[in-house]
Amino acid sequence: MGEWFQNLSDKFYLCFIDDDRWMWLVDGLKNTLIITVFALIIGVIIGIIIATVRSTYDKNGEAMKKKGGAGYVFLRIANAICSLYLTVIRGTPVVVQLMIMYFVILVNQQNGVIVAIVAFGINSGAYVAEIFRSGIMSIDQGQFEAGRSLGFNYIQTMVHIIIPQAVKVILPTLWNEVIVLVKETSVAGYVGVVDLTKAGDRIRGRTFEAFMPLFAVAIVYLIIVIILTQILKVIERRLRKSER
């Protein structure tokens, strides 16, 4: 028993203390969080734009068609581009998108973290867009009609009536997307980024110990996800309260 314990603490020392290797994990975690946060910001911006275009086309397209003019043509083209983007992004693996971004599109960008932010941002934009769109679409059509019948235009109806209600539907799902995104960034190592996963893998390569570093990585992810999940529960409770 004592021997087994000695063995374990030797391995622990080798993996994390020796050469300050625990710092590798800390640096990796930093990159994981940086990529997640900035990718999320990009994703939300893309998502809002696409959801706006798509739901405007669905809900207001007929009225704009009648009025005619450049606005409608622009909306149609924008809608087609958005549909194409959604199909391509959701139809291909994120690792492949990441590698295409690094090795084909942004060849001159040596900073893998930036490439990863862009790739994951564009990727999550597609999912966020659908979350927003389904949130908007989940609001009863009668709400929309009530707003329009009072004389609110399309945008005013969205801002004052639909979006405040849709946010309550969207927020929990959006937060779920954050949880997915944190874990998804673990493939960033494919383009030379040392994120949390890659850092653990490097320790494994250096020490020839697989168990300790990989479990450490798993535990860190788990802790992040548990924290995020707790936040999600708080959000949901708050929203339910404001529902009355």
Place this chain on the structure above:
Amino acid sequence: MNDNVLIEVRGLKKHYNNGKVKAIDGVDIDIKKGEVVVVVGPSGSGKSTFLRSLNLLEMPTEGVIFFDGEDINSKEANINLHRQKMGMVFQHFNLFPHKNVLANITLAPMKLKKMKKADAVNKAMELLKMIHLEDKASEYPAQLSGGQKQRVAIARALAMDPEVMLFDEPTSALDPEMVGEVLDIMKDLAKNGMTMVVVTHEMGFAKEVGSRVIFFDEGKIKEENTPKEFFENPKDPRLQDFLSKVLM
């Protein structure tokens, strides 16, 4: 055109699925100021579509609608301004669930007419008094009964000082004991000279306050008359059949 005519509908058609469904199939009607036009007819006859065409919640396939003498479906017309003068009340109330009763009523006057908050609140409280719900100002729609919801929905529409009120089966989603309280409010409105177009199955309401009753069938107006003539002396066989069923 007669000065007294508020809404003039000519050759109105609304087709769905490339003409397979003719929800409205050629309707002409003049609605005069102060008139209460009651629209009745079997399910699927196009009553809602007709009513919703009046404020362009449905885009007509053909035909023109003049409101206050202006073609509201022309490219130049600003439908949002016209809609401010056409209040609408829905079967399912459609109150804004994220806003309390007061905010439901004050939202449109404040945002669209740039009314000051104090003025909007005063006006809303007056309307709440009129619908006997002044004690519910700070409640949320979810806390109200169906009848109360519908009365608030009427107040919300009235807050914009509309020239006409459109009602689409305002009592059909209510428990029977709540129908009366909503109809009473509508009768008061009618007596005070509000122009109203009311789709309803409440024949008592039609008889009591209707200036004219219109029978819709298969997307067309098959008969229109004063309530007395309409109910006592129906000519169209489909109307006779319809009345025999609803007046049983």
